[in-house]
Amino acid sequence: MKKRTIAALFSSHALVLTVGFGAGIYALPILTAPDAPSSEQVLSVDSQQRFSTEFTRDLKDSDALHWGEGKVTIGDEFITLNGNLSPGPDFKVYLAKEFVETEADFIRLKSTMVQVADVKTFDNFLVPITTEVNVADYNTIIIWCESFNQFITAAQYQSI
Structure with missing residues (x-):
């Protein structure tokens, strides 16, 4: 075979492998996620919550693959989302004393935040x-x- 043909085959196979790997990373959390709580379960806790806010898609570092939307409630025992998050691995809930909407701000302020819980569901x-x-x-x-x-994503739920 010609070197050009070998290079084309190698390149096309490498591209397919890369796309497949990326799709697998994206799809795996969806396939392994536990059942999400129903809207009724979330709403039953909402009435006991102290704060509420909304996740929106229009934040600076949110994009087509990294976003959240829906009603969020925060109480002394639970945090709820009645909405959706983009699927992904290893999502964590943090509470902060300052609103952030970029990766740079999050990294800069992470030491002042508290990690609350893992998020395993996306609906x-x-x-x-x-x-x-x-x-x-x-x-x-x-x-x-x-x-x-x-x-x-992020949302401010009170003024301090």
């Missing part, structure tokens, strides 16, 4: 809060992808 979530966390000490909820240091 609605209901995550517990430990008794050591006082949600009134913070004003912003952030969803962050630890594996890829990727900002997903």
